[in-house]
Structures are given as C-alpha cells and as structure tokens.
Amino acid sequence: MKKYLIIIACFLTFLFCFQPSALAFCGFYVAKADSKLYNQASQVILARNGEKTVLTMANDYQGNVKDFALIVPVPVPIKEDQVNVGNPKILERLDAFSAPRLVEYFDSDPCQPIGYMDALPSAARSNEMSQGRIQEKNQSFGVTVESKFTVGEYDILILSAKESNGLEKWLIREGYNIPKGASELLQPYIKQQMKFFVAKVNLTELAKSDFQSLRPLMIAYESPKFMLPIRLGMVNSQKEQDLIVYLLSSKGETELTNYRTVKVPSDVDIPEFVQQEFSGFYKSMFSRSHEKEGRKVAFLEYAWNMANCDPCSAEPLNPDELRQAGVFWQNSPYDNNLFITRLHIRYDKAHFPEDLKFQNTANQQLFQGRYVIRRPFRGKISCDAGKNYPQQVRQRQQKEAQTLANLTNWKLIDIEKRINFLETQTENTPWWRKLWQ
C-alpha cells in the first residue's frame, strides 16, 4: 500500500496539528507560542441557524496531496452547489479571536498612589491550533454514486450505500485503503440513511490554482441533526486526538448534549516567566484538566458575542470574514446576533463512544480562557506607604507559583527557581537609618 492513507475519518479524522499562533492583544505581542502545540488536531467550524448548517473542515494535510482523501458521513444528500472551498485564513482568524490568552498587568509605584489603574494590558498570546489532517480513502460495491463533481482542488463523490460491507469493498476497489473495522463503524451511518461525502485532491486543479496547500472544505446542508461524527476517525487510532470546534450561532452558546462541557481554568494569576512559554503552560494545563475530568468531557475555551471582545486577542471578524466562515443569516454588518463558542475536545475511542451531538442554547454568558501575569514594581520605593509592598508581592508570587503548580502539575521547586522574587530589603534596613536621613 503505497498510499498512505490514514484513517477513515470523518471529520475529525482528518486533521492534525495545532499551530499556535501568536496573537496581538491591544497591539502588543508579548510572546509567541511555539509552532506545534498539539500533535494531532482538527479544526471545524459549524455555523448553524435553525436547521441550516454550514460545516467547514479545515485541513492542514502535510503528506503527499495525491494520497489525501476524506470521508465524512453527512445527514442528507449533497449537491454540487452545496460544496465550496473556504479560505484557510478564516480559521486562523477565528482561532486568533477565540484562543486562550495571556494578559499582563504592571503594578504601579506604590509611592504614587494615583490610582491603581488596572495597568496597561499588554500582551497576550495564545495558542492555537491549526489543523491537521488525516485522511482516508474508501471504496466498494452496491454503492450508489449520488453525485460526482469537482470543487476547487477537490474531486467530490457523494455516496449512498445499502450495507457497510459493500461500501467497504467498493472503497477498497477504488483504491482507498480502509483500516480493519471500518465497515462496522460505517454501518450505523448507512442504517440512518446518511450519505458519505468523499473528497480527493484533483491534482490538475491543484496545479492550476495559486494555493500551496489544501483549502478548507465547506458543506451547506439542512437537517435537524446537529452533530459531528468523530467515531470514524478513531477506527485505527488508539491515540487521543484534539479537535477544536468553532460553533457560530445567532442565539447564544452551543453546548454538547451527550457529553459534559466544562470550562477551562481561567482568570488565574500565574508567574511572570510563563510569558516565555505560554503555549507549554497551556498545553500542560489542558492535559492536567483533561485528566482530572476523567478524559471524557469537552472543554469550553471561549464563549462570546462576536460583536466585541475584552481583551481582544485579535480584531473581531468583519462581515465578509464571517460570511466566509459560513455565517449566512447576517444581512447587515450591524447585526449583533452572532455568538461564538469554541470547544476543545480531546477524544479517544474509550472515552468518547458516541459522535458529538450539539444544541444551540440562548445562553449569553461570556467566558474566555484568560491568564494573568502581574509585573511587580521594581523601582526604588521611597515612602512609608510602600513599606509593605515587597512582602505583599512576595506573597503574591508564592501564591502564583502554587497556582501554577496546581494547574500544570509542574514541580513547585522548579517553578520557584524560575520566579524572579522581589527583594524584600526593608527588613534589612536598620531602623535608625531613616532617622538620620
């Protein structure tokens, strides 16, 4: 099998890799995250209003494009004009807008109590995810090709099948490499009368286009089913995979109905040095939270009205970008009815036995993954009012170290070594010195 097909995936099966992007918050970069935050990650946008859905599957497939294939069960037959190729930048924009962020505050000089203004926020960054890919291929008998067309650089087949063995054989005959056990997983989708959306890369079209990499695939359809099939992607993988889903709705937050949705730890003060390794911090913290919750929950990383942000890790998307993200219900740029939910799901076969099912709710509660570093005032303190300041800061730094240790499971000793504790010189200053001044 020269082809190196990877999994049979459904949506999820196909992407991987997260590349954290560095986000500017209010105009500053504080730190840049490294380029591989997660090993395997997919990104999906689900824009839904009523029963109408636009699904965008992003794809950062790194292998040979001729080997790329994607199989996604879809609830209804899909025609040519329901499929489109999207702009990969949109996912980056959504990611940047919704990514967990690091913010920075500066203590003011305690001797100039003009007001403890919440300091200048400076910076933020984030991690992000980008996409990965995986792919698949399939083929077999007793299979009806409902339609066949080319969109952008993709050749698309819409298949319906009578039974899973037939589909499996058909896919194999057509040159798709299907992992063992696939047919068992295909069966429930066939029984539910779902169709299979199969995409391959059309090399001629790809050569003609200016794009270097595969663009996201977008499908628009109407169905009461609001779900994302993840089971197919787990056929031959015991490993955990990361999935970031951006859910766009006109009503409010979107939540999972068959798994718990838990907020990532947020609004915590952490030591200053985390700025240099924010992505490492976030990754450890996420893994730890994931384990603590028994590996079977979805994490909410962001829930916000798209009209604003505070602090903004990136400019909100403009109407044109939103349209490209699949938002079809906004007629005017002044419409204020768009809510984004960002879910981060790390799933594996054992803990996620079912596909993801969602519901739009009216929940308008805002949430963001936000981590705060507070810079102590390191200038000279020349007044009585500032006498206790160094001690207070040291206590605060201790607390931040403890918080970080709890969140990430990093060793407290190692953390403390890296903290630049504020000198508490006040105790060493002889009491008489001030008298003679």
Added chain:
Amino acid sequence: MMNLFKDARDYQIICLGLFLVLGICLRDWTLQINSILLIIITCLVTQIILSSFLKFNSEFININIPKKQGFYLNNLLDFSGVKSALITGLGLSLLLRANSSNILMLAGFLAISSKFIFNYHQKHFFNPANFGIIITIFLTKSAWVSPGQWGSDWWYLLLFICAGAMVLNKVGRWETSAIFLSVFIALEGIYNYYLGWNFEVLTHQLTSGSLLVFTFFMLTDPRSIPNAKNSRILWAIAIAFLSFILKEVFYINSGIFLALFMMSPLTILLDLIWKENRFRWQKINVMS
C-alpha cells in the same frame, strides 16, 4: 425525626436539594444561588396565594365561614401545598437554565399556576415543573435544558437510582418509573442494535443524569399521573415510545420532557376509563 420522613415529599425535597448541591459543587454548573432562591420563592408565593384564594373562594361560597374567628392570616392563607411547590422549585432549578432570573421566575410562576388552571375534577394533569419548563422554552426562546450537564459517571447513576428508589418506595408509584425506563431502554437498545452501534454507545446514552432526574422525580409525581395502576402502565409505555420517537426521529434533545408534556392530558382520559381514588399526600400520614 421520624415525623420528618412520614411524608414522602420530605425525601424528595432532600434528594433534589442534594442533587442541586452536588451539581453546583462537583459539576461546576453555573447556577447562581440567588436564581435558585428566586425560583423557589416564586413557586412558594404563587402556591400560597393561589391556594389561599381558592380556599377563600370556596369557603365564601359555602357560607360556612366561622366568622367569629376573625381574619387571621392563618385562616386566610393555605400552606398545605408548600412542600409540593418546593419540589417543583427544586426540580426547575435542577433542570432549567436561562439567561435571566426573570425567565426562571416566570417558569416557577407558570409551573405552579398550571396546577390551578389545568385541572379536571380538582386534579391537575400537567406535572408543574414539566409544564414550566416546556412553556418557558417555547414561549421565551431564552431558556433551555442542558441534557449533558451531568456527564455520564456511573457514580451518579447509582446515586440517582438509590435515592429515587427510596422516594418511590415511599410513594408507591415505582412502576411508572420502572416501566418507562425499561421500555425506553429496550427501544434504545433495539435501535442501537439495529444501527450496529456497540454496547458502549447505548450505556453512554442512558447514563444521563437528566434522564434519571426525569424518570425518578418528575414522571412519578403521584398527583398528576393517572390514578389506576393499569392506566399508569399504559401511560408510561406511551411516554417511552413518544420520547424515543422525538429523540431518534425528530432529533429533539429534550424529547422526554416534551413527551411527558404531550401525554399529560391523556391522564384525564385514562382516569375516566380506569377509576381509582386519587392520590393524596396526606394518606401516608393518616395511615401511620
């Protein structure tokens, strides 16, 4: 202490209260304590006012008011339904979510009012909390239930079942839950088998906290369900079928609540067919 548990509603109140505390502390529900208090207060106040009004009205008509006693508050107000109202309030707090407390209070008000509006021969046929949930969701569009909020931990399953069973033993309506749950599980099991999903999918679907709260604390409200055992069996089966259809054919996430709502008026019909004395909470007290 013994006195406390003579009324089965005391168990229900304790169980529901416990679930609420567990949910808030261990399941990080974003519930606000003041919203819960507001729901409960709304339920209680609505109950007291409406039942007092009814009492006053009926006494006035009967003209046998012992006028000599004067208009003391105790005579005027009827506190008899307070426990039921508290159960309704706790049930709503557990299941219903909304953006503002006003919506939740509306749900509480509607829930209790339904007892007084939709009754036939002095028996209300909608489960109050269920009525409040469904009407608020469909009317305001800014309330919802979160079926995924409990997760699927077995521990909770056991806890629910034990606590539920305890309540049911006290009430004597356990067959409604048992039949509903068995039929619903059977239908889901058959459907899953037909689809070819493995057993894990089924267990994952069924270990939903909302399903159990519904089965053990909402479906069994002895005041609003059919009086005769035969009717209850039939009724439970009907609800299980409808829940299944709403869930699997129409993809309605909270199909169980809608199914109960739609089937509730059937209670009247079933009571006409199979006659039986209706349930009174006080019965247990009287007997013991």
